[in-house]
Amino acid sequence: MYFGLSDNQTLLQDSVRRTLERDAPLDDIRKFAQGDNTPLHTIHASLTELGLPLTLIPEAEGGLGLGVLEVALVQEMLGRYAAPSPFAATYGMAVAGLRVAQADKQAKDWLGRIASGVVIMAVGVNEQIDCREDCGVVASGDKLSGKARFLLGADLATHYLLAIKEGLAIIEKDAKGVKEIALTTIDKTRNVCALELKGATAHIIKDKGAAVAAMINSGRVLLAADTLGAADMMLEKAVAYAKEREQFNRPIGSFQAVKHMCAEMAAKLEPCRALVWYAAYAQDNSEEDSEAALMSRLAQTHLSEVGQYVARTATEVHGGMGFTDLLGLHYWFKRIGSNRLMLGAPEFVRAEAAALQNWGIKIGDKNWGKP
Amino acid sequence: MDLNFTQEYEDFRQQVRGFLKDHKGHAPARTSRAVSGKARLAWQKILLEHGYAARTIPKEYGGYGAESDVLKSRIIAEEFAKAKTLGGITGQGINMLVPTLLELGTQEQREKYIAPTLRGEMVWCQGYSEPGAGSDLASLRTAAHIDGDDFVINGQKIWTSTAQFSDMMFCLVRTEPDAPKHQGISYLLLPMDTAGIEVRPLITMTGAAEFNEVFFTDVRVPTTNIVGKRGEGWMVANATLTHERGMLGNPDAALSRLNTIADIMLQETSSGAPLMDNAIYRDRLVTLQAEVYAMKFNGMRLTTNAKEKKSSGMAGLIVKLQGCELNHRLAALAIDVMGAYGVLYEDSPLLRDEGLWQTHYMFDLGLIIGGGSAQIQKNIISERGLGLPREPKVPKVPKGN
Structure with a gap:
């Protein structure tokens, strides 16, 4: 029994940390937030140089054949530096879905193309989770029509990967009948988009639900990991500020009112690390599919709550400065806030977790989602 | 993994x-x-x-x-x-005194006390806290002076669990009144049937006497009953406090409580519908489930680190604070899902689970306060874990000024 990271996993995470420390300084995050894509390309090139896009891709398709845990360790670092990257969407979610659908030759081919670097996918699963207004995409043969919203990883994407009733649908970015609508969110460190499709041609990989589930489950673990890294950074910044900032001739960190805020953040955040590790590990190692599904939901919702607490408390420790643009703390605040609502708001996801355990009403019942 | x-x-x-x-x-x-x-x-x-x-x-x-x-x-x-x-x-003899004697006791003390303690024939209580020395334990005032071959003890202890049926007490007393407060304390072992010891039960909000007050009037114990040297008691006690913190906040107990609450919510109905159908109760249950698993996995991480002889740092420091808080919130949910039945207590008709959850809810608040209060835990986490500065010492201000 060994509950923890292996030496290789620690080395992997440390190398990503060092790389992003160098290639994703706050000034560059700010540049990206203001519309300059140079940092996005720099960071993507660095991750590619480290071979990270290959992490989850099976060896037979040119990848490293590692697990969701390794991907989560990378994502935690991306969250830590609030770095823009298509990593979670393409190399986490899309690959997780395609590797489950591997029996289909097409899926293998797409994995190969992702491994070679020529394909990057924005991923849309929102309508499978929380379908609002008149959204939803329907297939007629290989033609897709309808609306999809909140596609993740819209940066650098060459293709869109949508979860639809029939399985996975892949559409080329410039295909006819595709309209991409850029969305402006609070989180300027990553882009999300919406799609309007009118008879757009898609490559459809048939799936009975396992591939879509794998995409959503691993996506939720990655959001949790991203929030873990971002919250960790906010706590570190708050502690550093509390040591340095003086009022009443003392560092503010010597006042219990302030140090207890820091202690509470640490006390809530530290157990999250073990939860994220296990939820990620469960994606590849649990005997029951329901364990992977349950743990991804518990990790996502718990990190959403703890992340929200840390984001506001760390900001408060910084006093008025925390509220300004000068420190840039708000990039992390907003990234954590965005993670909270992507792939299902906490109340929805907890209801799913309950349904998985046969606790109360089933997903899809007429009372679903009602209090 | x-x-x-x-x-x-x-x-x-x-x-x-x-x-x-x-x-x-x-x-x-x-x-x-x-x-x-x-x-x-x-x-x-x-x-x-x-x-x-x-x-x-x-x-x-x-x-x-x-x-x-x-x-x-x-x-x-x-x-x-x-x-x-x-x-x-379990108990303070086996969990705290025995490791302390193994580490710091004399050969004679180990031979005399450890075996009967392990057999359960010698029951111990801990005499640390005093009415005026709680979180600031080192300011304790129960005093012992030497008279011939004996220490003579006068003063009062409080929060002494199991004192009413203990054979022995390990306690902290002030033996060097002129030394700085941490350096004037000694760690003594004394039989509870010694003349001059009076035990009075301390009834808590649960209605039970879970603790006692212990009064000392000219209580004589041989000077050989000291563990460590005179004035080293603080250091000796800290060796045992580390053991106490390890005892609290067991994540398996929390998981078992959570599963019991889920069973109650599935089985019990309100107006014909299972309580589990109430979306808000259910949301609270799943929220707590995630926290219970986080603490369970954190515990597995600590076990692995202990096995590998690696320090756990923050992951260990937070266990008492988070574990006690979580148990308290679990008990709170159990009572809330019972509705009006949640207020039944003692030997009332209609009582559920023998009143266990009501007792947990109150007793767990005691655990949040005791064994190093939540606020002291936060000082420890912020100072030892995060490296934040200590509160500056202020000179003693007499009351009334």
């Missing part, structure tokens, strides 16, 4: 199961709260012989003499819990 146990440990698990199958008939009921009692002592004897109590205490002191192995300890705890079988005697 590798959550499987190697063959050695699987074999060990089988061995524990075999033992339980053969012997569990001798175990007293798990609800048996008595520390001693014939059946309990007989069961303890069996556990000691087979290495399921005092497993790592050297044989020469009455233990089993096994090498310390956190995984085996864990397997024992898991299998006993699964078999719903009472484990070895």
Whole structure:
């Protein structure tokens, strides 16, 4: 029994940390937030140089054949530096879905193309989770029509990967009948988009639900990991500020009112690390599919709550400065806030977790989602 | 990550199961709260012989003499819990005094006290807190002066669990009144039947006397009953406090509570619908489930670190604060889902689960306060874990100014 990271996993995470420390300084995050894509390309090139896009891709398709845990360790670092990257969407979610659908030759081919670097996918699963207004995409043969919203990883994407009733649908970015609508969110460190499709041609990989589930489950673990890294950074910044900032001739960190805020953040955040590790590990190692599904939901919702607490408390420790643009703390605040609502708001996801355990009403019942 | 146990440990698990199958008939009921009692002592004897109590205490002191192995300890705890079988005697003697004597006691003290303590024949209580010395324990004022070959003790202790049926007390007293407060304390061992000791039960909000007050009037104990040297008591006590923090906040207990609450919510109905159909109760349950699992996995991480002899740092420092808080919130949910039935208590008709949840809800608040209060825990986390500066010392201000 060994509950923890292996030496290789620690080395992997440390190398990503060092790389992003160098290639994703706050000034560059700010540049990206203001519309300059140079940092996005720099960071993507660095991750590619480290071979990270290959992490989850099976060896037979040119990848490293590692697990969701390794991907989560990378994502935690991306969250830590609030770095823009298509990593979670393409190399986490899309690959997780395609590797489950591997029996289909097409899926293998797409994995190969992702491994070679020529394909990057924005991923849309929102309508499978929380379908609002008149959204939803329907297939007629290989033609897709309808609306999809909140596609993740819209940066650098060459293709869109949508979860639809029939399985996975892949559409080329410039295909006819595709309209991409850029969305402006609070989180300027990553882009999300919406799609309007009118008879757009898609490559459809048939799936009975396992591939879509794998995409959503691993996506939720990655959001949790991203929030873990971002919250960790906010706590570190708050502690550093509390040591340095003086009022009443003392560092503010010597006042219990302030140090207890820091202690509470640490006390809530530290157990999250073990939860994220296990939820990620469960994606590849649990005997029951329901364990992977349950743990991804518990990790996502718990990190959403703890992340929200840390984001506001760390900001408060910084006093008025925390509220300004000068420190840039708000990039992390907003990234954590965005993670909270992507792939299902906490109340929805907890209801799913309950349904998985046969606790109360089933997903899809007429009372679903009602209090 | 590798959550499987190697063959050695699987074999060990089988061995524990075999033992339980053969012997569990001798175990007293798990609800048996008595520390001693014939059946309990007989069961303890069996556990000691087979290495399921005092497993790592050297044989020469009455233990089993096994090498310390956190995984085996864990397997024992898991299998006993699964078999719903009472484990070895716990309490402050076994958990705190014995490790302290092994570390800092004299050879004579080890020989005299450890074996009967392990057998459950010698029950200990801890005399640390005083009415004027709670979180600021080092300001304690119960004093001992030397008279001939004896220490003569005068003063008062409070929050003394099990004092009413203890044979012995390990306590902190001020022996050097002129030394700085941390350096004037000594750690003494004294029989509870010594003349001049008076034990008064302290009734808490649960209605039970879970604690006592202990009064000392010219209580004489031989000077050889000191552990460590005069004035070193603070250091000796800190060795045991580390053991106490390890005892609190067991994540398996939280998981078992959570599952029990889920069962209540599935089985109990309100206007014909299971309580589980209430979306808000359900949301609270799943929220707590995530926290319970986070603490469970954090605990597994600590076990691995202990096995690997690696420091756990923050992951260990937060256990008392988070674990006690979580248990309290679980009890709060259990009471809330019971609705009006949640206020029933003691031996009332219609009472659920023997009033267990009401007791938990109140007693767990006591655990949040006791054993290093939540606020003291936050000082420890922020100072030792995050490196934040200590609150500056202020000169003593007399009351009324």
